[in-house]
Every structure is written in structure tokens, then in C-alpha cells.
Amino acid sequence: MVLSVSERTFAQEVFQASTPVLVHFWAPWCGLCRAIDPTLTTFETQWAGKVKLLGVNADESLKLANTYRLTSLPTLILFERDKVRFRFEHYQGREELRRTLDSWMLATSGVSAPTQRLQPQEAVNR
Numbered sequence: 001m002v003l004s005v006s007e008r009t010f011a012q013e014v015f016q017a018s019t020p021v022l023v024h025f026w027a028p029w030c031g032l033c034r035a036i037d038p039t040l041t042t043f044e045t046q047w048a049g050k051v052k053l054l055g056v057n058a059d060e061s062l063k064l065a066n067t068y069r070l071t072s073l074p075t076l077i078l079f080e081r082d083k084v085r086f087r088f089e090h091y092q093g094r095e096e097l098r099r100t101l102d103s104w105m106l107a108t109s110g111v112s113a114p115t116q117r118l119q120p121q122e123a124v125n126r
Contacts, residue, residue, distance in 0.1 A: 002055040015082045021052045025075040033074040
């Protein structure tokens with residue numbers, strides 16, 4: 001389960017985090033937003049301790065949606081403190097998303113990839 005944050009708690013949870021933070025901007029009506037949840041949960045597990053995953057309901061956090069100029073959902077933004085490092089929009093599939101997230105972490109953290117990789121089907125069955 002992804003921890004949800006609001007406009008009120010966003011700065012503390014994101015800007016003061018000791019690790020990079022991946023923020024998943026979503027909305028209840030967005031089917032793709034729900035469809036990527038298993039991939040995001042697997043990603044967080046694989047990179048445990050090296051990344052923090054948070055969710056923001058864009059419908060309830062219009063100020064954040066405007067601040068980060070959301071034009072489509074889902075939108076993923078990787079923060080390091082108060083800096084936007086990477087942005088992902090226009091979801092085109094689980095494999096592309098997984099590769100993108102892993103490459104972000106490799107570029108950001110300077111560490112090697114996780115040793116245990118779950119296969120896509122394992123992530124669905126978890």
C-alpha cells in the first residue's frame with residue numbers, strides 16, 4: 001500500500017526525506033493509475049531503503065497538481081530533497097515503466113541494481 005500525502009504533508013514527507021522520493025500523482029477515476037500500483041509496489045520492495053514511494057490524489061491536491069504542471073495521469077516524479085530529478089508521463093506499459101524506474105535509481109543513487117528481481121507475473125501474484 002502506497003502512503004498517501006496531501007498538500008499539508010507533502011513538503012515534510014518529500015523535501016525532508018533522507019532518500020529519493022518517488023511521487024505517484026493519481027486520481028480515483030484513472031484506471032492506469034490503479035494498473036501501475038503493483039509495478040510501483042514491486043519497485044519499492046526491490047529498492048527498499050533506497051527510495052520512498054508516496055501517492056498524491058491530484059483531484060484533492062490541486063495546488064500540487066498546478067505546481068508540478070500535471071497534464072496527464074498517472075504522472076511519476078522522482079525528487080531528491082526539493083529537486084525534481086526525473087519525470088514520467090504517458091504510460092506505455094509495465095516493462096517500460098520498470099526499466100525507467102530502475103534507470104532513475106541507478107542514475108540517482110550510484111548503487112548497483114537490486115540483486116533479486118521479481119518477474120512481472122510474481123509482482124501481480126503478490
